Amino acid sequence: MKNTLLAICFFLLNLHLFAHEGGHGTPLKQWELATTHQTVNANFIKLEDNDVYLMDAHHPVQVYKLSDFSAADQNYIKAKRAAIQSLNNHHTASESQEGSNSSWWLLMFGLLLLGVSVYKLRKERKAMHFTYGILGGCIVTFVSCKNTATTGISVLQVPSHAVSVMQSFFEKFDGVTTHADSTYLYISSNGLPNHDMMVGISNWQQQVPINQNYTGANSWAIPIHPKMAEDPLSTKTNLLKGAIAVAVNGIPIFNPLNNRGEDANAIGELDEWGGHCGRADDYHYHLPPLHLQDQVGEGNPVAYAVDGFPVYGETTEPLDEYLGKTNPDGSYQYHSIEEYPYFIAGMRGEVQLDPKTKAPENQVYPQPRTQELRPALRPLRGAEIINFKSLGENAYQLTYRSEGKDYIINYSWDSTGTYTYQFINPDGTTTLETYKEK
Incomplete structure (x- = not known):
């Protein structure tokens, strides 16, 4: 024995x-x-x-x-x-x-x-x-x-996307173009939405939205063949840097938490459309842009996460811990809710992380690059943005109120990459700043 x-x-x-x-x-x-x-x-x-x-x-x-x-x-x-x-x-x-x-x-x-x-x-x-x-x-x-x-x-295997269907949502918006290879759908835009911006922000870092070169090799990339991750990344402890999704109007969507781990919406950093500008004056959302349902139609996605899964509006169906659900055909989709974490509580699909970043300020790779034009500024205490409008092609006006007085910033850029900023004080005095795109 x-x-x-x-x-x-x-x-x-x-x-x-x-x-x-x-x-x-x-x-x-x-x-x-x-x-x-x-x-x-x-x-x-x-x-x-x-x-x-x-x-x-x-x-x-x-x-x-x-x-x-x-x-x-x-x-x-x-x-x-x-x-x-x-x-x-x-x-x-x-x-x-x-x-x-x-x-x-x-x-x-x-x-x-x-x-x-x-x-x-x-x-x-x-x-x-x-x-x-x-x-x-x-x-x-x-x-x-x-x-x-x-x-x-x-x-864990899920169906691949029909590229033509994905493209149909993005190409509803002027200035947004797409192309694909065997791995990704690439979304190109100038980083500016076709709606007003910035109004309603009460916690403002003095950034204003300018164009971004999200084109060519610097386009956004969405996987065509998404795969379910065995160990999904929580967005509470990961991905506080870079985008976690791309809206169908070509605007990136970041984690609802800012890079300090704060709910950007709760502390007044976001405008009426759920967005604001980053250090590079790059406009992006921190909330799912449900207002885009008017253009794409009810029942269609308003964004695609960088793991390849679509993002939809609210639903009465039960959702998993990542705020998503699996459909009968094996496909997966995220949905939105009214409270934090708002959407994508965890990155359910496989993603590749940028090796140069570490949690919680890590980001998904590939990720387009922005270029900082002006020095990063600090929050302007007590200021609230009350108006924003276009003054013509590549020209805008932002008005903010501080201590009961209104301040105006007129800014524009030309085809040579020269950006001009005019700051108008309540007493009528002005200062002028000019920056050249690097």
Whole structure:
């Protein structure tokens, strides 16, 4: 009996060891940066969307553009990516087959022990023969549970989007254009909505909305083939930087919490449309823009989250802890509620995080870049924005009230990237500031 148990343990141990091979180290490669004429010693991690990820000897991840490298290194990077993709595909298939074979042999072994136990008990009614049966039953149960868990992963798969349907919502708005590749739908806009802005803000950092270059390689990207995440990211403790969704009018939507973890709506930072400006004078929402339902129609999404799932208005149907629901066809969608967290309580889909950011001020990658034109200013205590209007093409007027007096900012920009700001005080005196786009 002792020898039998030792043989069983040896079999199970070897089965595990055969299924998992060890790794090996990789020496650092010297890279030549053609744009700066510098060299970098680091390991290649991946190439994605023309961004090259390298890790140096101290393990920090650095991100470069493919065009930063010499022609020889660019060819090496492309070849390395192709080799890694091929290897990953091979390993995935091999591991799947190996796992299947291991489970099959383990199941057969468990059934064999059960059979031996039954046979021996018929011949000799000794307690030791129950051991075979108990061990065999445990093995069969373990394999069954493992296979059930593995099968359950397929439930996380959701249908891909019809690109033409997604495009139809965004292209209802003037100035918003889209294009797609096999992975993403790209949304381009100038970052300015076709509605008024800023009115109603009582906690103001003296930013005013200007145009943004969300075009070309700097467009917003929404996954066409979303996948359910096994460990969704809570938006209470993550993603306080960058957008978590893009409205169908091409305006990004940030976490309802600002980068200090405060409810931006509750402390008066948002206008009547749920938006305000960031440090780069970039206008964005912090609330789901339900006012866009007038243009897209009831029952249609007002935004798409950066994990690929659409965002809808309020519903009477039950929602999960992430403020979403799964539809009969397996698709998933977020909905809005009136109180915090308002929408997307957790990022239900898989996302890639920018390695240069850390929680809670981390952000999803890829993320378009904004360019700061003016120095970031501090909140103007007691000021409330009471009026905002267009003065013509690329020209606006913002009026705010402070201590019972009205102040006016007239600003505009031209085709050369020159921005002019005129500040008019209640007594009629003015100051002028000019900035040039970098």
